[in-house]
Amino acid sequence: MAAFAGPEIERLIGLLSKLPGMGPRSARRAALALLKRREQLLSPLAASLAEVADRVVNCRMCGAPDTRDPCSICSDPNRDQSLICVVEDAGALWAMERAGAFRGRYHLLGGLLSALDGRGPDALRIKALVERLEPGEVKEVILALPATVDGQTTAHYLAERVSAAGTQVTSLARGVPVGGELDWLDDGTIAQALRARRPA
Amino acid sequence: MAAFAGPEIERLIGLLSKLPGMGPRSARRAALALLKRREQLLSPLAASLAEVADRVVNCRMCGAPDTRDPCSICSDPNRDQSLICVVEDAGALWAMERAGAFRGRYHLLGGLLSALDGRGPDALRIKALVERLEPGEVKEVILALPATVDGQTTAHYLAERVSAAGTQVTSLARGVPVGGELDWLDDGTIAQALRARRPA
Structure with missing residues (x-):
């Protein structure tokens, strides 16, 4: 220009x-x-x-950006210390907090495993996650990762690592989003929602 | 939030x-x-x-934002001092400069007359424009204002003020834009292009 x-x-x-x-x-x-x-x-x-x-620095515990370290969530005594929700980045953390349904703490990976971008486990905050499990206080790790190829690859890898550390691993449910018209949903979501059907 | x-x-x-x-x-x-x-x-x-x-300050001559005052265009001895192009704001000035077809100087109004927004002549840099015409060096004022209601109201008002100061006033031509398909043009543009038709 x-x-x-x-x-x-x-x-x-x-x-x-x-x-x-x-x-x-x-x-x-x-x-x-x-x-x-x-x-x-x-x-x-x-x-x-x-x-x-x-x-603003990244929290030494969860990795979230905040002016406090540990961040305001990690240093909040009212948040359940036995639950860790693993998210890709701060954007996903903010989305979870907006939903207001989670009362535990977070762990930010800082990205996803990606063969295409050559991003392996060492590029993510996976070692820090496993270290947080060692004291045995954490009862459950909830994976809240995107439903994309990279997101699911990362979830599979993390599920193995966290299970190996002796902690329970769960994932966010897949299904019809609130307000979602079946006509507008992709086939994969409908198929997953059908497989995961529950008593009405 | x-x-x-x-x-x-x-x-x-x-x-x-x-x-x-x-x-x-x-x-x-x-x-x-x-x-x-x-x-x-x-x-x-x-x-x-x-x-x-x-x-960055606004040039005392033309009003354009620049680190120099007078700005780099007003202080350029190679720019024709007898031509002033009146534009709404710096965005319009940048667009004119990108076109690279104008070798005179500019005058930024800082907005357009607007009955709806209650913006009268005193809110714009019109007095400063008339003062620039007084020494008699400027031979022509070219109005490069948007083809909207406010733009044309402002152009009419300026044409009167500049004529009263004894300086010639012209406006950018209206017509079919370069690369413009007639099928995609609005009727008003086609009608204006027809009225302003020239020998081929």
Whole structure:
């Protein structure tokens, strides 16, 4: 891109375009919006990013990003210490917390096993998970991983490792989502929901 | 939103969701991407925003955001001083510069007249434009405003003000865009292109 907007603004546009869902065009629109609303948006966003960069660390226990270490969930005495929910990343953790149905603690893998991307067990926080099981306080590990090839490969691998450590492993149920019309569901989900049918 | 991600991250998500094209969900995805790539994306973006907030000012002549004042276009001796192109904002200026067809200078209005939003002439940089015409160096003012109701209202108003100052006023031509199929064009554009037809 030509440097008519000045190198500082071009650099900002380049960085904004690396955010998910942003392209060169939407990054330019975002930069424009920031330049138009300097006091209300540009300066607060700069300060907020600097604060997050400075103060947010990954929890030594679960790996979740937080300003506290251990994080607010791991250091909450009201969370059940005998349950660990294994998730891919902070986005999955936030989704679980929004659902508000889980009262245990988490473990973030930091990704999934992927043959394609050459990501093996050592690239994930699997050793840290097994170490958390050693004291024997954890009764159950719940795998909340995506229903994709990589997610299921990772789940299979983890199920073996956690069983070998003598802890019970479960997975989130598969089935018809709440509000889901059968007509719109893919065949795989319908087949799994049928196999996992329960007394009504 | 619940504060399970910590107030700092929640604040960042809130600010990101104010960017154009971002909603609460995509802002969360963006925050997640930033947290995953702290060294490559989070810290550079924080530094870039701080630099833009610190160093970018609006040019005292044309109003364009730049680290220089007068901006790099206004202080370029190779740009034709007798031509001023009036645009709504920096986004329109960047679009004109990308086209690379204009060798004069610009004047940013900072918005458009809008009865609906209660934005009158005093809210725009119109007085500054008329003052730039007074020395008599400017021979032509080219209005490059959007072909919307507000854009055309603003163009009409400016045409009168600039004519009254004794300077010629022109507007960007309307017609079939390059590569435009007639079948896909709206009727108004076709009608305008027909009225403005030229010898082939």
